[in-house]
Amino acid sequence: MNHPENSQLGKASAYIDQYDASLLFPIARAGKRAEIGIAAAAPFFGADIWTAFELSWLNLRGKPQVALGHFTVPCETPNIIESKSFKLYLNSFNNTQFADVDAVKTRLRADLSEAVWRDTALATSARGPALASIGVRILLPELFDREPVYELDGLSLDRLDVECSRYTPAPDLLKVLPDEAPVSEVLVSNLLKSNCLVTGQPDWGSVQISYTGAPIDQEGLLQYLVSFRNHNEFHEQCVERIFMDLWTRCKPLKLAVYARYTRRGGLDINPFRTSYPQALPPNTRAARQ
Structure with missing residues (x-):
């Protein structure tokens, strides 16, 4: 069981620029949920909606590629991913070659799924439910101008x-x-x-x-x-x-x-929790983001 104080938070960290999935540091949700009275099933649905603004890798000719990454982690997963470890993990793509953007997407989904389901039976198969649970969307530069800025309504x-x-x-x-x-x-x-x-x-x-x-x-x-x-x-x-x-x-x-x-x-991390089934909000950033 990982504990926050054992993560890389607040510590000097070497930036690894070759792919390394072991950099991901999952932390169980259960402990903090117990503090707020959730002992079994939570009374909510939802997800943690992430945006990665510093995603890069090399193509097979060694040319750098850049993109934005959107990630959706259902709140039913037993673990969160500590954010500095996520940053270090993404940096490990910087000097790593991938055949195409689909190969990057596949690798991200597999690694993140393993992390959020780690230490559970569902983590044992890369082809099982864990793989399907994580949403990964990669936006290449030609789509950057379609990323709107909206404030929350209300x-x-x-x-x-x-x-x-x-x-x-x-x-x-x-x-x-x-x-x-x-x-x-x-x-x-x-x-x-x-x-x-x-x-x-x-x-x-x-x-x-x-x-x-x-x-x-x-x-x-x-x-x-x-x-x-x-x-x-x-x-x-x-x-x-x-x-x-x-x-x-x-x-x-x-x-x-x-x-x-x-x-x-x-x-950025944007958690959404709802007492009744509904579509997730679109991952549109606010001005301060």
Whole structure:
């Protein structure tokens, strides 16, 4: 079982520029999920949506190729991939020759699938369910101008002039307005900030909360989101904590939480969790990304 403190986070790292799948460092989701009350099946679906802005390799004539990579890791997988290890792994492609972009895509899917299913029975076969679980899309330069920039849709919580004094997660700030009729609404904030679990470096994000149910007190919700400001946790874990706090305290009929974090090391991570089956949001970056 890998632990975050044993990863390359916060350590001087040699940059390997020849392909090396062993650089990937998976971390089990179960430990952090237990902290937020998930002992068995999680009450949500979703995925971790990654973008790699620094993807490169050599063709068979030794000429460098560049691309953008989009990766989708279902949240049902038992492991996350620690982001610095992902960066080091992608850098190992830099001086490695591949026949074509399909060969790169196949190698990425196989390695990432093995990592997120490692130490489970499904990891034993490269042709099994693990391989099919990871989405990989590679965009070559001729498609770069089709990559739009969009902000998250919804009513901005940041318009509220609230006093903020708590900077570690405070779920007691969450409450509903029980005497009002149920609503369906989408709320957004650009004020989400947390810190890396290991290094303490800041992680900046925007968050979108979609729900149906008793109206959630918006001032309390904004104060709650701000309360993550000094909290140390990985992106995926923060979004699951937000989901579970809303799910257990506000008891919506439907709930979806989506965060887009700014990139670090050429990678951004954008977790999406929903209480009901629906299509994943498109991987369109925000201006800060």
